[in-house]
Amino acid sequence: MLKVTDVKKAYGKFTVLEDINLEVADGEFLAIMGPSGSGKSTLINILGLLDQSYTGEYLLEDKNYQNVSDNELSRIRGDQLGFVFQNFKLLTTYNVYENIEIPLIYSKKAQNNKQELIADVIDKVGLTGKEKNRPSELSGGQQQRVAIARAIVNRPKLIIADEPTGALDSKTSKEIMDIFTKLNKAGTTVIMVTHDSEVAEYAMRTVYIRDGHLYNDEKSVKNHD
Numbered sequence: 001m002l003k004v005t006d007v008k009k010a011y012g013k014f015t016v017l018e019d020i021n022l023e024v025a026d027g028e029f030l031a032i033m034g035p036s037g038s039g040k041s042t043l044i045n046i047l048g049l050l051d052q053s054y055t056g057e058y059l060l061e062d063k064n065y066q067n068v069s070d071n072e073l074s075r076i077r078g079d080q081l082g083f084v085f086q087n088f089k090l091l092t093t094y095n096v097y098e099n100i101e102i103p104l105i106y107s108k109k110a111q112n113n114k115q116e117l118i119a120d121v122i123d124k125v126g127l128t129g130k131e132k133n134r135p136s137e138l139s140g141g142q143q144q145r146v147a148i149a150r151a152i153v154n155r156p157k158l159i160i161a162d163e164p165t166g167a168l169d170s171k172t173s174k175e176i177m178d179i180f181t182k183l184n185k186a187g188t189t190v191i192m193v194t195h196d197s198e199v200a201e202y203a204m205r206t207v208y209i210r211d212g213h214l215y216n217d218e219k220s221v222k223n224h225d
């Protein structure tokens with residue numbers, strides 16, 4: 001799915017990421033853990049084609065997008081990637097159906113069965129009957145379900161989730177992780193940032209970021225200290 005080779009990212013003299021090497025296979029479920037400020041969001045912004053200003057190489061499905069125009073990048077993000085955030089990022093004046101519809105409006109993929117696609121993802125996340133509700137009328141867990149439905153409606157190959165359970169209680173977190181697990185079992189690659197080791201257990205593999213460096217297991221982080 002993707003390959004990162006010797007990636008380095010700096011803000012002026014401040015190096016945020018260094019010597020980052022990471023390969024994620026199709027169908028993997030990867031968790032990225034690390035303390036606050038260690039560079040996790042910076043890394044997934046690169047993986048999600050939201051940040052092109054780094055050195056080294058990042059290939060998504062064998063393609064390098066570093067010199068691609070912003071318009072083209074938005075199209076690729078919309079068609080190939082699904083994003084889920086800690087604070088849901090739903091449009092408050094839109095109802096559930098309309099929030100989920102947004103990626104389809106911007107997509108160039110043929111959409112003659114839009115209503116069907118939306119009904120299908122609403123069913124997948126367990127929100128049938130809530131189509132007309134606004135986000136403010138939903139619980140945090142239900143809002144995250146809407147965000148997941150929005151992320152998957154274009155059938156992305158890769159879902160990038162930044163602390164998807166960070167704002168949720170442990171029971172609701174479990175329900176949300178069950179949805180990610182199902183999506184992953186159905187073939188979607190998932191990369192998730194989390195602070196919570198219980199949440200990371202849903203992933204097949206966990207990598208750790210500490211001070212801008214990536215480690216494959218906790219032991220090597222400790223040895224580095």
Ligand SMILES: Nc1ncnc2c1ncn2[C@@H]1O[C@H](COP(=O)(O)OP(=O)(O)OP(=O)(O)O)[C@@H](O)[C@H]1O
Nearest residue numbers: 011014016034035036037038039040041042043209
């Ligand atoms: N635009 C920026 N300019 C300068 N420094 C930045 C910028 N964005 C992030 N940083 C710095 O880069 C480092 C890594 O930030 P990042 O957001 O990737 O961390 P994180 O691991 O995702 O943290 P958290 O878990 O708190 O979200 C931090 O020290 C942060 O202050």
